[in-house]
Amino acid sequence: MIVGLPTTTREYFWTKHGGSTEDLSSRESPLQPMKSDEILVKIHAVSLQFSDLLVGAGRYPLKMPEHLIPCSDMAGEVIAAGDDAGSEWKTGDRVCANFAADHIAGETTLEIQKTAYGGSRHGVLTQYKSFRPHSLVRIPEHLSFEEACTLPCAALTAYSALTGPTPVKSGDTVLILGTGGVSIHGLQFALASGARVIATSSSDEKLKIITKLGAHHVINYKRTPEWHENVLELTDGRGVDHILEVGGAGSLEHSLKCIRIGGWIHIIGFVGGGTPTNVVSASILKSCYLRGIQIGSVAQFKDMNRLLTLHPEITRPVIDKVFPFEEARQAFVYLRSQAHVGKIVIKLA
Template identity: 70%
Template sequence: MPETTKHYFWSKLGSLEHLLSKESPLPQLKSHEVLVKIHAVSLQVETELLQNNFLSLTYFKYRDLVIGLNKYPGNFPEELVPCSDMAGEIIVIGDDAGSQWKIGERVCANFAADHIAGETSPEIQKTAHGGPIHGVLTQYKAFRPHSLVRIPDHLSFEEASTLPCAALTAYNALMGPVPIKGGDVVLIEGTGGVSIHGLQFALASGASAIVTSSSDDKLKIVTKLGAQHVINYKSAPEWHEMVLELTGGRGVDHVVEVFSADNTADA
């Protein structure tokens, strides 16, 4: 049982320069918890925001970034440990943690510790890692057993750590109440983490994809990934008309919407 853990934390919110690291005593493991040694934490890059900052060696998901800049709503614990997506291995199991886990098993943690299935609630939202509760950018972290899922054998720790937030969001969007199927047409907005995972799920399901972006370079990349059609919404402000044209006036079956309430084009 390790006695300390090295971790990053926000000394205060409002500037990336306030992200520091230190070694702290590891809280005593509760009997109903399991201790995980974290091997990988996934971060989606916003390079244009970080390239001139001393943190250029460490990139943040958009949520992690805006929390650190104090532009994300909510109440956060002092010296908040950031980040929500991780992969690691179980090294200690509490006496009352049940028999579902074994020492050495590889696991990811839920984005929100208590969100198992179904709709979220204000109480569940208060268990989101890296925000209302401390996150996963640490060497060791205790979890309740229901907060963990097994990593498939064919995935590395690095690969698995990308799944809990962005990939699961895309999966729920496309495999939810009306699951995507072969022959469907999917409109995917943007080229961020959720969008790229959505593109992969769409193609794996036999659907075709239309991807939008403001960057021609990014559109070249998603074309190589398999997107059948791409649209630059900056050079084509009436991009929704292009979507209708590409689909023969029919429109699309699914939309992966990752922008905001201001995005009101009818696709």
């Protein structure tokens, strides 16, 4: 037994399933003793995902623990390692945990999906947490804890999409919908790969920001409801090679109209609304690929970090706002407003 380790942790939890941000509360809890094959981590920063709101509202078809601790994405430092935890991690190492603890490499499975933090198992919005060594990934040296905590879900989702069966390549055209975390990371990875990027938003102010980040063309979809026509004009009628589809039903029909023949629509989220029509016939006519994305593996995480290190400035995470731990509920409210560009972070330490 290691002497001097913390025995309690401050954490947030959902007081009930299917509630609102008002049902997010905090407490001081006994810290479960670290097992001999685990690594104890002091969590410095946590980033929020749109899915965190959906989980709290009971809109995810998951079997969740009672009084679920939310959030999947963290960055922290190792403060202890069990005797049977191997030699890879030592005190002071800076680490992130993968979104699904047991997704080491290759395709996911139903059992792997059940190891996702902040859903099927308790999440990371807590001061201290133990992890199995295989679920941890070293943080690139040039990133702060606040920047690194954006990597496990948003960055890795974008990376998994754009490096899938047909990876994005120099000269491709990539369509990015919106300005949330996945979209901004996708913009950066596409640019780092030499692709041309078209980006959409309902806000001219947000479009100015993503133009500064490197987007080649921007479209205000609120002023241009048939925005797919603009995309086709920008590609001389060919359509785009890849689409990061975060809108879901509200935007999928438009995406199907501006994907090139044989292109890839990476289905990532459903922050939009509406019910698409003629989706089946449109996808058959385009012979395109609709690819559902479920984050990525530890192996992909390590590959992505090499890209981040190779292109440190173009891929640096974009953080909209950092909230102190005591204002976590306000961070969730801000997330719900969708006023942000990039990521929302809660600083614990």
